Amino acid sequence: MKRFSWSALIARYPALFALILLIVAIIINFLLQPNLFAGDTLNSNMRVFLPLILLSVGQAIVILGGGIDISVGAIVSIVNTILATRVGLEGSLQAMCSTWQFHCW
Numbered sequence: 001m002k003r004f005s006w007s008a009l010i011a012r013y014p015a016l017f018a019l020i021l022l023i024v025a026i027i028i029n030f031l032l033q034p035n036l037f038a039g040d041t042l043n044s045n046m047r048v049f050l051p052l053i054l055l056s057v058g059q060a061i062v063i064l065g066g067g068i069d070i071s072v073g074a075i076v077s078i079v080n081t082i083l084a085t086r087v088g089l090e091g092s093l094q095a096m097c098s099t100w101q102f103h104c105w
Contacts, residue, residue: 055076
């Protein structure tokens with residue numbers, strides 16, 4: 001009878017550990033926030049996390065293509081700094097958008 005080995009299992013399925021961590025994180029989040037899968041909660045979470053998800057997917061594509069692009073973090077930091085400064089000066093995101101004549105949400 002073959003002996004069970006975590007290292008052999010992880011070597012054969014490299015994404016298994018990440019999948020297990022994702023499942024554990026979802027279970028913990030569901031226990032802490034029972035309405036995690038409600039429509040309005042999912043909508044709210046996607047609005048908040050979608051820009052970060054898109055950046056992560058783009059960065060993953062660059063890395064899988066054999067390159068590395070470390071400028072993404074710097075650009076995100078600069079944009080967040082400028083946005084936080086402008087929101088602080090204008091008082092709210094809606095006031096900032098109306099001042100600059102942008103359509104925000």
